Amino acid sequence: MTTALRISGTTSGTAMAFAAMCCVQMGLAVSVGLVDRLGAGGVAWLRLAWAAVILVAIARPWRIRFSPAALRTCVLLGVATAGMTILFMAAAERLPLGTAVALEFLGPLGVALVRGRGVSRLWALVAGAGVVALTEPWHGQTDGVGVLFALGAALCWAAYILLTQRAGDAAEGLGALAVSMPVAALVATFTVGPEAFTHLDWRLLLAGVGLALLLPVVPFSLELLALRRLTAAAFGTLMCLEPAIGMIVGLAFLGQVPSPFAILGIALVIAAGIGATRTGNRPPVTTSPETLPVA
Template sequence: MAFTPLRAGAGTGTLLAVAAMGCVQLGLAVSVDLANTLGAAGIAWLRLVFAALLILVIARPWRARFTRRALLTCVLLGVATAGMTVLFMAAVVRIPLGTASALEFIGPLGVAVASGRGRARLWALAAAAGVVALTEPWHGGVDPIGIAAALGAAVCWAGYILLTQRAGDAVNGLHALAVSFPVAAIVASFTITPDVLSRLTWPLLLTGLGLALLLPVVPFMLEFLALRRLSTAAFGTLMSLEPAIALLIGFTLLGQVPRPLAVLGIALVILAGIGATRSGARGTAAPQTAALATP
């Protein structure tokens, strides 16, 4: 397994990447509690609406020039973002945060395995064993809807990464988000019922604004800065640890005590993520857009 050397400032980059993952999981933990008021789709929609407004103010996409192909890519990126956000929220209200995060991570892991060569593809076996340990198909107590939603979010996350790479080749990353997030907010609006609007209060709106900052605005900024200091392989390795952070946040903030097999499954998925990233890295050039500040 070839290890890519870290760039200068790797220590700072590591802290930034870990802080980004912490923001994501903290935002998700708070969202789980709020889902009791607005529902999973409602809180996902509220986060996307505020994220779209914040990104529009920051990026001002009307100053950018988009080709027709680039604009279509950004629109599709928005659809993938909406699917990933809504489906993952539907998962975390039914299954533990650590389990949902590990299952969703199958998406980027699948992209890494598919784009890798040789040994990189062997890590799919470890990931498959991890999924079996997480879902325990022989055990009737696992919520099938939660599992299906997490795996659906994984598919959307894989599409999100591929579309982000394509968009990053055609347009500045922030400008791409300034199109994709409004599209995601519009798509997510079709998943809520009219009574969600009647349940909105000023405190909930302020909380939604705070959640949009925690997830995805601040994590995206932190990851963008981290990518300037870390190699692609180093960044991907760090992001493979996100299911472990989700497990810790779920345990400390939500009181979710993991089963031994779930811990083993998460460990296998993390190991597969690190192995696939290290074995199949595309050199040391970091992408210009962070593709992981989600869901």
Template sequence: MPSPAASASAPRVGALFAIGSMSCVQLGLAVSVGLSEQLGPTGVAWLRLVWAGLILLVVARPWRATFTRKAFWTCVALGAATAGMTVFFMCAVMLIPLGTASALEFLGPLGVAVARGTGRSRLWAIVAAAGVIALTEPWHGRADPIGILFALGAAACWGVYILLTQRAGDSVEGLNALAVSIPTAAVVASFTITPALFAKLDLTVLLAGLGLALLLPLVPFILELLSLRRLNTATFGTLMSLEPAFALVIGAAILHQIPTPLAVVGIALVITAGIGATRTGARS
């Protein structure tokens, strides 16, 4: 049984893991945009997942672990959700600003928080909807509708990913859950590429893909797994509320995507809704 001091520190440690994950994710996405112009968004997503899967297979060697049938298929399902989240979001950021895509994707964890929250959660859903409207400004038609659909697809996958990650982390030791889910994600993502991609994979591109795999998804997914072992899904969702803000800052600094004042208001509303819809506290 954990000591009271360890139980008290668990939320703080979990929060640090989550913040580190968000920083790596947004930085990795910003860097990936440049490579996407050469390989396409699905090609970059696939290359990152392949490298991450190979690294995890070598490091974790999941074939030595013992899985129950339920735990194994949970990890496989997690891999499918990971692939969808990675590919959809990479396609989205090629069509709409990083901050907008991140705020729309956040509707996934927000939905988890609302579903598991109290009766007041509907109020925060309305606030989030207002934020999305401010972000997309449908009356102007400026935001690419296909980009919005990709971001919403990533949001759905992220909501499923959060639930499955916690379940896998509870039932599988160490990195074995990721060592099954990430290679599975690479296999699923391979259905989104064409044979023409392989002609573009020279040494420079492969090394760039390896670096991106460490930055996204390998390190963030490990940090999220460690975070979800210390926090309940509501607390994790609260912390993820900050991700659009990270995306806004990194998008402006690296990609020179300066948001409109209304977009800033929209992101603030989504963040507020996420914080309001979730509860704090460590997992029992």
């Protein structure tokens, strides 16, 4: 029975992570299309601002008691979320979507290598080889500033994974996101929001609601739930599928044709993702009573 429950937990966590990745890449493709009108920072701000409104309305964080440690974790998660979103949008403005995603993936790959043990580290290395094939750094034609932005987003993504797992363990439901997302929206408002304000109209504001649901509300919620079922190492390796999904979305929606090396990279990261799925079960974690809903 215990083995069956673990398999079920791993399978459901993997399914949630995969659905989240698909939503992320679709949302990024739509976001790239809006960059010309709002700028990279403006699109990031629009997504985070609406996501904060939606998640607060759904989760009602004022009904949840957070311990001081849990609240600090959620605030740090919000800062990491803002950094990941803003820096990635700046990278996607300068790099092909698949390349930007592949470079950003170095964040979860690092988590998989540091937190992994034995075979799980092997799958992380396979994923890393796939990332190299996807990006083809030997061509020397990649925008240097774009690469720096993508690497910054990678660092924030690594922090996001670790903090999301910790925050998800500390608060029931989507309570952690209902705190972290308003923090992310505030960071974005003070850093990149002003570039969007002069270009906004009611059509863009309405489009922002749908965009925020596609990215980040639905995928971040699914990732929070997935990290309650998977180890951080397995989740980080599983995210290696995201560059492949990004490449496919870039081809389908943005006309970015992958090279033969990129196709090889896709095959490698898919293999690593399958391997991570087989070794990534996480024991159940009981939510602290300090963060239960207020009666």
